[in-house]
Amino acid sequence: MSKKNNKTKVDHPLLVLFNKPYDVLSQFSDNSTPPRATLADYIPLKDVYPAGRLDRDSEGLLLLTNCGQTQHQLSDPKHKAAKTYWVQVEGDITELALALLRQGVLLNDGPTLPAMAKRIAQPLLWPRQPAVRFRANIPTSWISLTISEGRNRQVRRMTAAVGFATLRLVRSQIGPWQIDQLQPGEYQVVNL
Structure with missing residues (x-):
């Protein structure tokens, strides 16, 4: 039986933290043929809606x-909740980038606000399916942005604007909420 037909009604305000897997739409339905994976395949709660979005390939x-x-x-x-991403880029990221x-970069829809950006060690993450493309002669590096x-697609466009294509993009934090130990497809409910 599909989870889409087994939704649980919730009567009090809550927040759901969800680790969205790669190739899942940030919505509960899809009219494509064949249908693509959506939030309904993972979250059996009624009357909850995404607060923002995350691209299918993120x-x-x-x-x-x-x-x-x-x-x-x-x-x-207007509320500008800070969002932190772990970004794997193609190449050895430079201090100049x-x-x-x-300081903010110029995109085709105008300049971005300044970001916090630093190089990080590769985070301990789950394997992505399908795997990120690998080229033996081209290094990759990780940044926190x-x-x-x-x-x-702002993060991808920002890294491209400084000469480094994004290979993998994982959002780790929104405001005070962090992904912590949630595995792909898992969610945690927080009462408001």
Whole structure:
């Protein structure tokens, strides 16, 4: 039986922390043929909705709520909840590229706000399916990038603007909420 038909009704305000797997849509339905994986395949709660989005080819923390006011505060750009991403880029990231990200870069829809950017060791993550492409003669590196905007595919466009293509993108934190030990497809409910 599909989880789509077994939803649990919740009568009090809550926040759902979900580790969205790669190749899953940040919505509960899909009209494609064949249908693609959606939140309904993982979250059996009724009347919760995403507060923001995470692209299909990105992974990590997605917040959902059943409270309209909370959803508005989390997703409205005016509130600028900081979002932190672990980004695997193609190539050996330079200090100059990180400095450019920190001051903000010019994208085709205008300049970005300054970001917090630093090189990090490869985080301990689950294997991605399908695996990230690997080229023996081209190194990769990882950065932590924190932004307070939410433009379409912004992180990928920012790293490309400084000369480093994004290979893997995992959102690790939104405001005070972190992905912690949630594995792909797992969720945690927090009462508001």
